[in-house]
Amino acid sequence: MPTISVIVPAMNEAQNLSHVLPRIPRGVHEVILVDGHSTDDTIAVAQRLMPEIRIVQQQGRGKGAALRTGFAAASGDIIVMIDADGSTAPEEIPAYVRALTDGADYAKGSRFLPGGGTSDMPLHRKLGNMAFVYMVRLFFGGHYTDLCYGYNAFWARVVPMLELDRDGFEIETEMNIRVLRRGLTVAEVPSFESARVYGVGRLRTIPDGWRVLKTIFRERFQTQLGPVVRPVATGLAGVGTPVMADRSPRFPIAFEILRGEVAPEIQALAEEYEPVPARVAAGTE
Numbered sequence: 001m002p003t004i005s006v007i008v009p010a011m012n013e014a015q016n017l018s019h020v021l022p023r024i025p026r027g028v029h030e031v032i033l034v035d036g037h038s039t040d041d042t043i044a045v046a047q048r049l050m051p052e053i054r055i056v057q058q059q060g061r062g063k064g065a066a067l068r069t070g071f072a073a074a075s076g077d078i079i080v081m082i083d084a085d086g087s088t089a090p091e092e093i094p095a096y097v098r099a100l101t102d103g104a105d106y107a108k109g110s111r112f113l114p115g116g117g118t119s120d121m122p123l124h125r126k127l128g129n130m131a132f133v134y135m136v137r138l139f140f141g142g143h144y145t146d147l148c149y150g151y152n153a154f155w156a157r158v159v160p161m162l163e164l165d166r167d168g169f170e171i172e173t174e175m176n177i178r179v180l181r182r183g184l185t186v187a188e189v190p191s192f193e194s195a196r197v198y199g200v201g202r203l204r205t206i207p208d209g210w211r212v213l214k215t216i217f218r219e220r221f222q223t224q225l226g227p228v229v230r231p232v233a234t235g236l237a238g239v240g241t242p243v244m245a246d247r248s249p250r251f252p253i254a255f256e257i258l259r260g261e262v263a264p265e266i267q268a269l270a271e272e273y274e275p276v277p278a279r280v281a282a283g284t285e
């Protein structure tokens with residue numbers, strides 16, 4: 001039975017955690033809060049709301065560094081990343097899990113698929129995000145409908161293939177591009193992003209947008225990834241068992257979708273979810 005780790009990066013989110021942690025469906029294997037050296041009561045509040053929560057101090061600075069710390073600490077088969085400010089809905093976790101157990105390697109949220117949406121994005125951010133989406137389609141193939149969004153889920157075994165090294169909000173861009181470069185099977189899941197409940201976000205449109213842009217170009221022109229592991233068969237509309245043609249010594253684990261049921265509480269919710277036909281991204285490398 002695949003187990004699920006939920007990673008929650010949090011920096012001074014004490015006021016928001018009651019809008020997030022209690023909404024995480026029962027049946028997940030662990031919840032890891034990656035603390036960004038919060039100076040408020042984030043840790044105490046998290047422990048009160050969820051006594052079994054694992055608290056990990058992030059290494060380095062920024063949301064990207066926090067997520068990388070969280071991914072390294074996760075012990076589940078599936079990793080789901082959500083925000084601590086109430087923007088991402090924990091009720092959607094089963095939908096992401098379903099996309100993975102249906103055959104995707106990586107399930108990325110999209111606010112711009114039918115059924116998704118956002119009340120957290122001013123127009124200029126929507127336009128910037130769309131421009132980046134089209135650049136990524138042009139450079140890397142696939143047909144993403146969203147890019148700079150922090151709600152994704154994937155099999156934990158995907159993590160070492162991604163060789164992530166970004167520190168800031170551009171980590172999501174790095175992840176979303178690298179799964180394409182690796183030729184992994186990607187599904188998009190419609191997702192609704194709410195406004196953060198309390199406080200102000202740390203994302204700054206111009207500097208962080210610039211970091212995203214630099215990341216896209218670096219992926220296009222500079223970064224060499226380690227040995228490529230290429231799926232030769234991805235089955236119907238991404239639902240199938242990706243078989244890896246070349247088993248690189250660095251990634252000795254063949255990708256077999258762990259079929260079977262997740263925890264019954266999640267499974268029951270996932271069954272109610274009618275998957276939108278997976279948007280499968282074609283690999284380019």
Ligand SMILES: Nc1nc2c(ncn2[C@@H]2O[C@H](COP(=O)(O)OP(=O)(O)OP(=O)(O)O)[C@@H](O)[C@H]2O)c(=O)[nH]1
Nearest residue numbers: 009010011035036062063066083084085201202203
């Ligand atoms: N551990 C850690 N978490 C962070 C850091 N920066 C942001 N986060 C968390 O990452 C999530 C998303 O960050 P936000 O600041 O809300 O960014 P955003 O959602 O793009 O911005 P808003 O729309 O204004 O909320 C939240 O849960 C933050 O607490 C950081 O440096 N360290």
Ligand SMILES: [Mg+2]
Nearest residue numbers: 085087196201
């Ligand atoms: Mg936010």
